[in-house]
Amino acid sequence: TQLLEQSPQFLSIQEGENLTVYCNSSSVFSSLQWYRQEPGEGPVLLVTVVTGGEVKKLKRLTFQFGDARKDSSLHITAAQPGDTGLYLCAGLSGTYKYIFGTGTRLKVLA
Amino acid sequence: DTGVSQDPRHKITKRGQNVTFRCDPISEHNRLYWYRQTLGQGPEFLTYFQNEAQLEKSRLLSDRFSAERPKGSFSTLEIQRTEQGDSAMYLCASSLGVPGQGARSRAYEQYFGPGTRLTVT
Numbered sequence: 001t002q003l004l005e006q007s008p009q010f011l012s013i014q015e016g017e018n019l020t021v022y023c024n025s026s027s028v029f030s031s032l033q034w035y036r037q038e039p040g041e042g043p044v045l046l047v048t049v050v051t052g053g054e055v056k057k058l059k060r061l062t063f064q065f066g067d068a069r070k071d072s073s074l075h076i077t078a079a080q081p082g083d084t085g086l087y088l089c090a091g092l093s094g095t096y097k098y099i100f101g102t103g104t105r106l107k108v109l110a
Numbered sequence: 111d112t113g114v115s116q117d118p119r120h121k122i123t124k125r126g127q128n129v130t131f132r133c134d135p136i137s138e139h140n141r142l143y144w145y146r147q148t149l150g151q152g153p154e155f156l157t158y159f160q161n162e163a164q165l166e167k168s169r170l171l172s173d174r175f176s177a178e179r180p181k182g183s184f185s186t187l188e189i190q191r192t193e194q195g196d197s198a199m200y201l202c203a204s205s206l207g208v209p210g211q212g213a214r215s216r217a218y219e220q221y222f223g224p225g226t227r228l229t230v231t
Contacts, residue, residue: 096160098220
């Protein structure tokens, strides 16, 4: 069974702090996606990484895909209250099945 | 393009009743997925359609659950004889799988609808 483990599970930080969320697996994925989800809503796609070692930056968010395409990280610089939410990674296994991580619940305090 | 839509957004039902949810994917997407999500957890895969064909169904899906995608457009998920354990968020997602284009492609990005929150009392 393929699993994606995220850490930490919960994170509560002050506005302006930096943080990193990790997504780890023993399996290789074709690509990996990161989502943010707010209560009562569906996950919203943030980024897709497809190449081992790839780094993508979206404003204050930096995403990295591991060289072996088994793990990924999300780094947020100078977190803001609007970053609060559930962060999910999802790996594409094969050509159609997505395996979701366990989620990281982030709360940024003003 | 209005994205993936789901209806209803919320459903409260009594145990033993049947419920049906609808998902309208992004129009050009040939792939459609149903997931179930409980509070604080990541989505769990339920089933997958490529066009109108249901190609995979999770073992999580008991025989009380059935999904269809007639004509390869919208999809419905029906739960018969609901139980309290069925209470969850039911999410639909769609993607554009392009034959011949490698899975390591952004064409396989998956987009979610807002979900249907089911409460079984």
